[in-house]
Amino acid sequence: MKRCDKKQLTLWIAGGLSPDEEAACRAHLSGCARCREDHAALTKVFDAFETHASALPQVDGVGALHDALQQRLEGDSGTEYPSRYSYNFRSWLIRLALPAAAVILLLFWLDNERKKLVSSQPSIVQTQSLPAKAPSRPVDPTFSNYSNASRHSLEDFDRLLDGQLRAPASQTARSVDTSVSLQTML
Amino acid sequence: MGPDTMTMLPAADPLVVEAARLGDADAFAQLCATIEDRLLRQANFLCKDPDAAQDLAQETLFAAWKSIRKYNGECRFFTWVCGIMIRQYRNYLRKSRRFPLSFSWFTGEADSHDLNLENLICESEIPGAGGNRDLDTYIRLCLLDLSPKHREVVYLRFYANDSMDGIARALGCSTGTVKSRLFHAMAHLRKMKARLNELR
Numbered sequence A: 001m002k003r004c005d006k007k008q009l010t011l012w013i014a015g016g017l018s019p020d021e022e023a024a025c026r027a028h029l030s031g032c033a034r035c036r037e038d039h040a041a042l043t044k045v046f047d048a049f050e051t052h053a054s055a056l057p058q059v060d061g062v063g064a065l066h067d068a069l070q071q072r073l074e075g076d077s078g079t080e081y082p083s084r085y086s087y088n089f090r091s092w093l094i095r096l097a098l099p100a101a102a103v104i105l106l107l108f109w110l111d112n113e114r115k116k117l118v119s120s121q122p123s124i125v126q127t128q129s130l131p132a133k134a135p136s137r138p139v140d141p142t143f144s145n146y147s148n149a150s151r152h153s154l155e156d157f158d159r160l161l162d163g164q165l166r167a168p169a170s171q172t173a174r175s176v177d178t179s180v181s182l183q184t185m186l
Numbered sequence B: 001m002g003p004d005t006m007t008m009l010p011a012a013d014p015l016v017v018e019a020a021r022l023g024d025a026d027a028f029a030q031l032c033a034t035i036e037d038r039l040l041r042q043a044n045f046l047c048k049d050p051d052a053a054q055d056l057a058q059e060t061l062f063a064a065w066k067s068i069r070k071y072n073g074e075c076r077f078f079t080w081v082c083g084i085m086i087r088q089y090r091n092y093l094r095k096s097r098r099f100p101l102s103f104s105w106f107t108g109e110a111d112s113h114d115l116n117l118e119n120l121i122c123e124s125e126i127p128g129a130g131g132n133r134d135l136d137t138y139i140r141l142c143l144l145d146l147s148p149k150h151r152e153v154v155y156l157r158f159y160a161n162d163s164m165d166g167i168a169r170a171l172g173c174s175t176g177t178v179k180s181r182l183f184h185a186m187a188h189l190r191k192m193k194a195r196l197n198e199l200r
């Protein structure tokens, strides 16, 4: 150690130097008052820690500690490595569970609504006639189209309902007329 | 009151270590039986409370069991467990909330000044009363005033009484890193000693 080196000085006191490095430190110290002062101050700190560590008082409870550990070891399934993969998988599963449940509930509700709509309108199939004013998108109220109702959007059903409920009187009359003419024909 | 002689503990039996590593709880308990006394003394010093010390020592040993497969026998078993305890001690400090907390304290990059020395002294007995209690308080203040990484190195150097290489292996870093941290920690402690003398 040719120059003042506090790090070497610290490691010397801590016992972290090789014999050669220690000899160099010692040689430097003999000719450097500043490093001697540093050395003395650091040694006091080291001594305080070493004195303290070597004289920690005995405590009660070693037996209790041993028993408690034994109990925990007996109740434990075994050692484990915290698996990054399993942790990630679990955390993703937890994060996805709620949105997935929400989507399933929504689909279930939509399907239920669709079924209600279809079952409440069987007469449409038989009596629906074209509305006076043609809708922007043509609706074909045939049975085959109702059975494929899932292909239609809810808008189609709305249009269909509108067509039946708001059908003009003349249309209803026309359908009655048709039934009358059929009766006369039979 | 028997002194905790800092004689090197005998090296753990490699066969017992291997059995513990393979999940043999009895072998692990056998390993622990050799260090429980020293560990509990240290926990008692760190926590200043026998119940908290029991908890700290127990949590430390159980955490060691949970990660025993990571212990490769390159450092002494006691040093490795002490490394776990000083980290568990940080959790204890967080939970006890006896000291001012900051974001950096939570993220583990706490600067030594996050635990303000003057505040620490207010909460402890002021050194100068004499006797072992005085030294106890001084050392505890020193450890608390260090950053977590510096505290680990200082703690293992004095309380596990291991070499720089052993400490490096226990902490999973290089010997150069341990030397560097020890140097900075001791420089800080030296300044702290001067500050303590001024505050007295």
Ligand SMILES: [Zn+2]
Residues within 6 Å of the ligand: A003, A004, A005, A028, A032, A033, A034, A035, A036
């Ligand atoms: Zn010098």
